[in-house]
Amino acid sequence: MPSFDIVSKTDMAEVDNAIAGIEREVATRFDFKGAKCSLERKDQVITILADDASKLTQMHDFLKVYFTRRKVDPKALDFSKAPEKASGDSLRHEVTVKQGITQELAKTLVKLIKDSKIKVQASIQGDELRISGKKRDDLQEAMALVRGHDADQPLQFVNFRD
Numbered sequence: 010m011p012s013f014d015i016v017s018k019t020d021m022a023e024v025d026n027a028i029a030g031i032e033r034e035v036a037t038r039f040d041f042k043g044a045k046c047s048l049e050r051k052d053q054v055i056t057i058l059a060d061d062a063s064k065l066t067q068m069h070d071f072l073k074v075y076f077t078r079r080k081v082d083p084k085a086l087d088f089s090k091a092p093e094k095a096s097g098d099s100l101r102h103e104v105t106v107k108q109g110i111t112q113e114l115a116k117t118l119v120k121l122i123k124d125s126k127i128k129v130q131a132s133i134q135g136d137e138l139r140i141s142g143k144k145r146d147d148l149q150e151a152m153a154l155v156r157g158h159d160a161d162q163p164l165q166f167v168n169f170r171d
Contacts, residue, residue, distance in 0.1 A: 010142070011141065011148055011169075014167050015155060015166060017163060018109075019085045023081045024050065025050065026079055028050055031075050032047070035047075044060045046068060054103050054104070054105055055072070057072075084161060086106065087106070090103050109137070110137060110162075118138055125151075131151075145171065148169075
């Protein structure tokens with residue numbers, strides 16, 4: 010029976026490359042001269058340290074631009090936590106890089122697929138979703154449906170088996 014998996018993975022090597030590019034740009038820009046702005050990644054969390062709110066906003070924009078340049082979807086960034094005060098007037102903001110499909114998103118996708126009446130079965134397997142059906146065309150139709158759905162994180166289709 011043909012099947013495929015829907016996953017959400019971010020290439021952390023490309024995230025590191027994007028962060029290195031941002032650090033190079035911050036070091037060479039005139040408006041950041043003398044500013045103490047930095048980025049640091051530990052596991053799935055990127056910590057941004059900026060002198061003030063305007064520089065923090067610029068750092069957020071840099072993250073989005075450099076992620077796009079490195080072909081990493083900026084939707085993988087979770088800016089939900091509010092920036093917090095650090096030493097002096099500086100701000101610290103922790104941005105999470107999303108990995109895996111959350112249970113809420115998985116349930117939403119399963120409901121979307123079942124409501125569409127496409128003859129496929131969807132099952133949640135940890136942080137991924139397995140879609141299986143009798144015909145390859147039904148699976149491709151399910152892929153198109155999921156691509157059209159506006160998920161709040163990047164989704165990839167892997168392990169397509171006939």
